[in-house]
Amino acid sequence: MTAIDGHGGELALAALRAFGVDELFTLSGGHVFPLYDAAHSTGLRIVDVRHEQSAVFAAEAVAKLRRRPGLAVLTAGPGVTNGVSGLTSAFFNASPVVVLGGRAPAFRWGAGSLQEMDHLPLVAPVTKEAVTVFDTDEIVAALHKAATTALTAHRGPVFLDFPLEVIFGAGRGELPAVQIPVIEPDPDEVAKAAGLIAAAQRPVIIAGSDVYGGDAIDALRAAAEALRVPVFTNGMGRGALPAGHPLGFAKARRVALGGADLVVVVGTPLDFRLGFGDFGEAKVVHVVDAPSQRATHVEPAVSPAGDLRAILTGFADHTGPREDHEDWIATLRQAEEKARARDAEAMASDADPILPARVYGELRQVLDADAVTIGDGGDFVSYAGKYLEPTTPGSWLDPGPYGCLGTGMGYALGARVSYPDRQVCVLMGDGAAGFSLMDVESLVRQKLPVVIVVGNNGIWGLEKHPMRAMYGYDVAADLQPGLRYDEVVKALGGAGETVSAPSGIGPALRRAFDSGVPYLVNVLTDPADAYPRSSNLA
């Protein structure tokens, strides 16, 4: 235990520093000045934005990428309400985000202070913990507990607010050692699951974000290699088995799920992205990082719960008899190669107007292996998921199952602050761009270069095409065609250009990555092109 004293802001940041927090994202408000004062005097980096949602999305990117708390500081009332979509995304994504809110003074609560509202009922349903700290002497303990909760599987965001007199007041606290509880899995369940995989004829593993969040990427690879099981990934799990790994697959999913006799889903929910866990005749093993994550709408053969590293290592260490999966792996490899050839053709398309596939064909040639790519949009981002193949785990950021448009600039900020030397590239729909482009100013002013590629089809494509298919017409789905989003970025101090011919994409992307400033490549794409999908609502 280390004793610390100071004002409320100093106590709060000292507690979070112990968890590796070394920056905060915010938009100014007097209710939280002591947190700025503490950051200013201790050298904790302050990154400020133009809308609170960007602050929380930035904190979420840090939490996702670095597996430690990402911190956003929001002023009382509207600051907090503007951050609610970010908190909700973090909740859906199991991101260990800490949001600190200002709060009107407690001593005259009810008298009508500026921005006086009780935030807790709003944020409680989308956080693991939401508390008001009423005593300056309790700040250190409250923050230590909150950060520990955020980092304990199943991870997620926490929210604390501080009445004005509490955060401005002086106090003291004792800083305990950081210790994140680990949930030990039931060894019988682990053994049962490993036995099922070994005995299966055609097993498949699908691994998701919690595998990265739980630092279990190596254990996943070891389990797959030991039991010879093909692996598909989603979310932050992408890149776990990089392209070229004999058990890594991305494009043969339909063949795999159609033919599998056992589907092992690790670290991701059995939600709409996975057909709600209905894999026909195949048995299901659902591996989760906490018992709370066991599916209630399907009955898996077994659902080991707890530390993913321990569970996957248990799989790797399985010693019983095992079936030979080599024919199955060869079948999937054939399907994978066929799909890869089809994709390569699409990505080379000379079609005019430009197809999104070509944008990704060009982008793949300029991206480094460890580039962080971020998707924010509809169809344009579905194509990014299809055509971009991250080879470094924890380098792909999508909004996750909450599907919130507007994450792009915040995620880019968080990624750039996390990795000053890696490429950071945001793929944005033109609709999505409208939510956050003003935060290019935050990037410019704070010298945080990123490349923004807008797939500019002049429509809310992922809504327009389905509505037309359903009703034969569409409303509220058009945007102004041909808009110069690159000029917006230029006006804010960055750079950019518009591309309308396929041959222009590659050179523009190279200029963008070489520029060293926020740079928007505005690619005019074909509004008639719709991402082929079977359903998008349920």
Ligand SMILES: Cc1ncc(C[n+]2csc(CCOP(=O)(O)OP(=O)(O)O)c2C)c(N)n1
């Ligand atoms: C905050 C929010 N509002 C609305 C939606 C519904 N929505 C999902 S995709 C989409 C269209 C996105 O359009 P754009 O970013 O231009 O990408 P495109 O589909 O055209 O490639 C909309 C409106 C959402 N997911 N999130």
Ligand SMILES: [Mg+2]
């Ligand atoms: Mg669009």
